[in-house]
Amino acid sequence: MTVRIAELVMAIALAILSITFMIKSTDGLDIMWVAGKGPGSGAWPFWLSLIMLLSCLATIGRWFKRVTPQSRSSELFFDPHGAQIIGITIAALFLLILGTYYFGIYLSLIAFLLFYIRVMGKHSWVLTAILMFGIPIFLFFFFEWALQIPLPKGVWIPDAWYLPLYKLIY
């Protein structure tokens, strides 16, 4: 896909998003003046979404006239190597967040770091081990103990697994 095509696709996608916001703003909400109460609850998002839509239409219009540098560019939007790095990274982040729900953040982080540092970065096992265990341990003590913010432990992992660590800090 060239940058020129990407510019059009993005403008159309954002125009659809704007329309979705407009429709959602009218969902049981007033978008006009309500006597004695001022502007309706949906007025602010509705009219702003309309401006978003108009700005997308302006971008599409400028695309046809080839006004913006992107609308004139025939370069590739993603070079193959860059696309590979970005694609793998986004997939890894997706799996990390998905894994956080099922296995908790700590186990998911270990897997994520193992993949990113060892497989992607091809760093030594020693460095990989230090970071893949050191970072989750640091985060555990920092969040659970210092900030008193419990991070997700995962729906498939019994709380009992973390009891020995909790005994250390409480």
Add this chain to the structure above:
Amino acid sequence: MDIFGHLMDGIAGAFVPVNLMMMIIGVVVGLFVGALPGLGSVNGVAILLPVTFLVPPDAAIIFLAAIYYGAMYGGAVSSITLGIPGASTAVATTFDGRPMALAGKADQALITAATASFIGGTISVVLFTLFAPPLAEFALRFGPPEEFALMMLAFATFVGLGGDDIPKTIFSICIGLVLSAVGLDIISGKPRLIFFDLSGFYHGINFLVLAIGIYGIGEMLWTLETTQGEVKVQRVKTSVLSVFKSLGRFKECLGTAVFGSFLGYFVGILPAAGATPGSLMSYGMAKAFSKEPDTFGKGNPKGVAAPESANNAASTGSMLPMLTLGIPGSPTTAILLGGMIIWGLRPGPLLFQEHPAFVWDLIGSLYVSNVFAVIANILLIPVFARVLTLKFTILAPVIFILSIVGGYAPAQTVHDVWLMLVFGIMGYLMRKLDYPVAPAVLAIVLGPLAERSLRQSLLTSGGDPTIFVNRPLAGFFIVLAVILFFYPIVMAARRRRNRAAAAANGDGPSEAQG
């Protein structure tokens, strides 16, 4: 109490152990954040804001302001040693900093940058101290119409002075404002924009989710794509003798640095301008007024001093409207403002009356941070050279992890983390297509305040929008906003007319402008 008395109290407050410790950590973290390519003050402040839940608000804001400060110093390091700006604010530093490094004068360039940054920091905090109290007092006259008009003026500066594509800038502002409306309506209590009936949308979209998404995940994706190749670090050798020699040589750059400081400070106050254009303007001015303009770009130390003094001064300048008016002067201060709201403080004129200790501790800490940052910067030069060789396959996962836990911490829901990933990917794609992202971050922070002041104003006037032009101050802000809004359109029309006239005179066609 007079300004001087308050300032002395503030400086003393900065030396309270917890404040001092947070300031020192903040400056050092900021120096590294600024020095690492792809990370600037905004990234550091966004990612590390959740960490500050650990300490009282005074220490938290001092920590974040110290990161902001430190990052302005650090940005020069990678510009000089790698030839890659640590942040956009240090782009102009590469012009002469890199040639100096290639000529074996990396140490002189780094020390010139640090000294100029110190001068920028010093002049700007003095200006800040003098301007902030009267401006805050003046702003006490503002009612909801003035607040709303001022916010419109802030957004109009992005359109008029931002220099980005206008429809894309308007889109960015509006999407930030719309996202800020997600959740329960502040006045009627009705749920708004609850997509797919997900309960996570009921508590709204925290500005940090958008800010960390864009500046943590999006920025790293961008950097991963752009710096696939190996970066080459220019070796830096420093000694006590060379530090003193370089400091001695700084005399010739003093005038440039002082001028850059004043320029940077005033440019920094404008929401759409800030440190990047401030430093570029300062560089341009230094070159224009130089007796040897040809030496710029080839390793002239003044080419390092000019942008570095300006970007530090601009960072302090951007705090002025944030603290006194509640309007952030930069994306970083927008995040600071959001943080202050989380801590239960409302930035704006009343802050000076209701929480004077907080304000003056912050101002006092700027003086102390500035001194500490210049010392730490010079001492850490040898360390930077090693850290900058850190591979992105180590840095990137660490930033991603900090972003994810930082996005989770405020509301403690995985829903926000998913949203952050979506914002990160969207922010990255939009940035590739030249959609400015800073206005969206500013807008999501100001959105709830802007909507409330609009609705309050219209309720007061019974729906009559002329309330925004009938009141003198609000009217002045609105007129200024309208002028700024139409300024680029008028300029584009003039350019087109000039081109048409030139073509008619037989000068031939010229390239179309975006």
